[in-house]
Amino acid sequence: MTCACISMLHYIICRKEMYRYFTNRQGEKTVIRETGKLQTGEEKTKLKKYRPILWMIFGVLAAEIFLFNFSAWKSLFYKERIVFEQIGVEGGVETAEGTREYVVPEGTLVLHVAGADRKIHNLFFAVDFSEEEGIPYTVTLTDEGNYYPYSLPERMLMPGIKKSYYTNIYPSGKAGEITVQFTVPAGSVATVNAVCANARIPWVFSIGRVIVLFGAVLLFYRALWGEKRQKEAEVCLGTKKQMWIAGVAVLLMIGMAWKLAHVNPICVVSPWPHHKQYQELAEALAEGHCYLDFEPSEGLLNAPNPYDTIYLQANGIDYRADYAYFEGKYYVYFGVVPELLLYLPCYLLTGRHLPNYIAVFLFYSGFILAVFALFWEMVKRWFSRIPFFLYLLASVLTVCAGNYLFVIARPDLYDVPIMAANMFTAAGLWLWIRGKYTPSVKGRKICYALGSLSMALVAGCRPQMLLFSFLAIPLFWEEVMEKRELFGKKNLWDTFCLCIPYLLVAAGIMYYNAARFGSPFDFGASYSLTSNDMTKRGFNVSQALLGLWHYFFRPPVAGSDFPYLEGVQIASGSYMGKLNAEYTYGGLLAGNAFLWLLFRLGRGRELLKKKRLYGAVLTGIAVSAVLAVVDVTGAGILQRYMVDMIWGVWLAAVLVCFALGEKAMAEGTMRRLMVCLAVVCILQAFYGFGVVFGNGDLSVNVRTSNPELYYWLEGLMRF
Helix, strand or coil: CHHHHHHHHHHHHHHCCEEEEEECCCCCEEEEEECCCECCCCCCCHHHHCHHHHHHHHHHHHHHHHHCCHHHHHHCCCCCCEEECCCEEECCEECCCCCCEEEECCCEEEEEECCCCECCCEEEEEEEECCCCCEEEEEEEEECCEEEEEECCCEEECCCCHHHHEEECCCCCCEEEEEEEEECCCCEEEEEEEEEECCCCCCCCCHHHHHHHHHHHHHHHHHHHHHHHCCHHHECCCCHHHHHHHHHHHHHHHHHHHHHHCCCHHHHHCCCHHHHHHHHHHHHHHHCCCCCCCCCCHHHHHCCCCCCHHHHHHCCCCCCCCCEEECCEEECCCCCHHHHHHHHHHHHHHCCCCCHHHHHHHHHHHHHHHHHHHHHHHHHHHCCCCEHHHHHHHHHHHHCCHHHHHHHHCCCCCHHHHHHHHHHHHHHHHHHHHHHCCCCHHHHHHHHHHHHHHHHHHHHCCHHHHHHHHHHHHHCHHHHHHCCCCCCCCCHHHHHHHHHHHHHHHHHHHHHHHHHHCCCCCCCHHHEECCCEHHHCCCCHHHHHHHHHHHHHCCCEECCCCCCEECEECCCCCCCCCCCECEECCCHHHHCHHHHHHHHHHHHHHHHHHCCCHHHHHHHHHHHHHHHHHHHHHCCECHHHHHHHHHHHHHHHHHHHHHHHHHHHHHCCHHHHHHHHHHHHHHHHHHHHHHHHCCCCCCCCHHHHCHHHHHHHHHHCCC
8 A cells, every 4th residue: 555655646746747957968958848748849638638547546446336346236136135033043042032142151153044945145144242352153054056064164253344244155056054153252142133145235435445456557557658758757866856755655664664563463462471581681781780580490400401492391391482591591692782772771761661563663664764765875876867766666665575564564572683684784785885975085984984883783683684794895896906995005094984883893792792601702592492402403405405495486375365375384395304494475586576677687787787786786695595594504494584684685686676777768668667567566565465464373463463454354355
């Protein structure tokens, strides 16, 4: 929906009449009037000018009224409307004769409709329950083609969602016996008013669905016809209007992030004890020590291998899951930088603890700002001839990548350091590029120092992501190897500004590591009391190849049922060893359609080499691959770990996208590229939607923690 809003916003502003100045071949300034198309002499009437937008509005409204309400329209023409009066009730005890109010002592209420012997198209349940939560039910029936009863898929009756009380059914011929079984909490009270058939399904008009549809149609319209209507008006000129559009886009993205952070209320409440580690560390640091303020059990102290948690569980030994345990003390192995930036100051200033979902939201918001700033800097320095809409599209698609949406929709303890590392990486690259092209000596030094500080802080969040600092090699290759302006006798202060922040941050983190684990190079992750003994993990080629497959190439599994994307539990397959793996929604390259642009790297290679960016593309891809091997070797295969490595391949794809955009502008083939990107947007939207509302994680998903939202959306997708 956010991408759709941005597309509409940009279209409306660019359609207004504007005046800009361009220099002609003779060096004289000429005024060009833009009304969405450079004028050729004839003024079009307002009706003709806005005819496409009117047709789009008409088409979207027609789809909303007729297509998405097909069942409602169809129900108007059912000849026979039936109210079943003779309903058998099992599993319920009537509170008083004739009241039709039943207490369900064992949690199962069964309604029987005997001998319907009619053509039935839908059922309506006029049944009220004392519980305000969703009630699952299953319809079982016989018909002319089936003598023995068969069950239909389970549905959910959600109080407050009128459409959930109706369900379409498709028997073979006339229906016979009908049974409906409701599963409710034991002791619930149900009022059975009636069961109806062939009822009129309510008509629903969804503003949100209209906005999404209109945005998608508008996106394709711009892709197919926008190029010839907007030329120079589209170029990234850095005008105030473009800055306003980018600013509004950032605010929309942050607003989207806030909504997604609440989509799983269980992450807001965070009831799991082991998710309080940052809060407990704040209390410990406030007292002046690094270990946490609780003692391990005697069984854990005397266990032959305290990191074999299966042994601990089998012998009933108490331990704190996912804490780092070392020499009789509990520690937090998660990066300390989020603690020092957010959790500890909040505790010291207010005496209250910062919730994890707020920390993830703040880092995600910082990531949004950093991405928009970084891509704007890249466009301004290297791709100033591409359309502004292409910059906007790349920025929005980046922060809305399915893997990032997975993190913000499940904002728990594990995602805090991961999101912080992504924010610092994007911000560091932006500051480095800005410093490289800043004419002011003082400004360059400040940008270099802040950029290196940002990149160095990654080590205190997600240490393995510090590998993205290798992007400095292609970025500063010219200054180091050709001009000798860095790491040589020239501009020593620039070199110091780039290096000193790394040394300072490294000194602090090494001191913190030594204070906890006796070694400046030990971050403590291997001491985690998790599902497997992390101290015994090591490199294995077969495991590394398996990780590369699942992290990058495994296809997502699409289904026909809402939310149309299935989280699949990873099995070891032919790998004859202990594999720590959870569910995934497909590999990065397979699931994210935007990354398919990497397969067009050959077409943009020469332009990227000319701009000295080809090395950055290859480095980003290589670092992502190395990170995949590091993660699968050190921990395993988990969906959230993909956020460690996605930045490298995504940044490479953005550079390829911008290169293809510049070539398309020069060759007059922008329409073809925009059509491809429009398709990419639709595929990314489906993937992101599926990841947010998917049910791969049985403990944290929208269906169980926010059923009202889940089944409301599910109802909107049923025609």
